[in-house]
Amino acid sequence: MIDEFLARPLTARVATEGPTIRPTWYLWEDGAFWILSGPWSRLPSLVRSRPRVVVAVDVCELETGVVVQVLARGDAEVRPFDVARGRRKLVRYLGSDEGRWDPRFREYLHGDVGAVWVYLRPSRLVMKDLSYST
Numbered sequence: 001m002i003d004e005f006l007a008r009p010l011t012a013r014v015a016t017e018g019p020t021i022r023p024t025w026y027l028w029e030d031g032a033f034w035i036l037s038g039p040w041s042r043l044p045s046l047v048r049s050r051p052r053v054v055v056a057v058d059v060c061e062l063e064t065g066v067v068v069q070v071l072a073r074g075d076a077e078v079r080p081f082d083v084a085r086g087r088r089k090l091v092r093y094l095g096s097d098e099g100r101w102d103p104r105f106r107e108y109l110h111g112d113v114g115a116v117w118v119y120l121r122p123s124r125l126v127m128k129d130l131s132y133s134t
Contacts, residue, residue, distance in 0.1 A: 002127045003028070005057075005068060009092045012057040014118070016043070017050040026055070027089035032121040033072065036081070036089060039114045044078045047118050051075040055120060067130040072122035081108075081115040 006028035014035060015021045022043065027034040033055055037043045047053065053076045058069035086109050094101050098109075108115050 002070060002125065005070060005127065010057050010059065012055050014043070014120075015054045015056075016046040017052055018046070020046060025089065025093050026057075027085065027092065029085070029088075032119060034085060034089065035118040035120075036086060036108060036115060037078075037118050038081075038108075038116055043118055044116055047076045047078055051077060053118075053120060055122070063134070065132045065134040067132065068127065069130070070125070070127045072120065072125045074120055074123035076118050076120040079117040079119045081117055083109050085117070086115065 009025070011023050012026045012033070012035075013021055013023050014033075020042070022041075024035050024043075035043070053073065055072040056069065057072075058067075060067050090101065090105055090108070094105060098106055107113050
């Protein structure tokens, strides 16, 4: 059930020590979060200095009463960017027609912008269903 929920193109929030919290798109693959980042963000340097992070992904659908949250925590790491995974992540949120994407997203795949992955294989992963009847 966690895999199905995290396969949806939702927005996660990742928190680093400090605390610093930021919304982010993510890719959930092989039991891990892959978050595209780079020199335009402080996230990679924060993770390098203090790798402990928390990621929250949730939905609250007032029309249906669906309220679900996934909380993950663990030590993240910065990994080299690979285009194939980057494409899978961006297609998930933007669709398969790259020609319709904002140019900065195409640049992640085809340019030399210093993109990296912030990778988290959670040491703790919890899903809570707080849904209610409407």
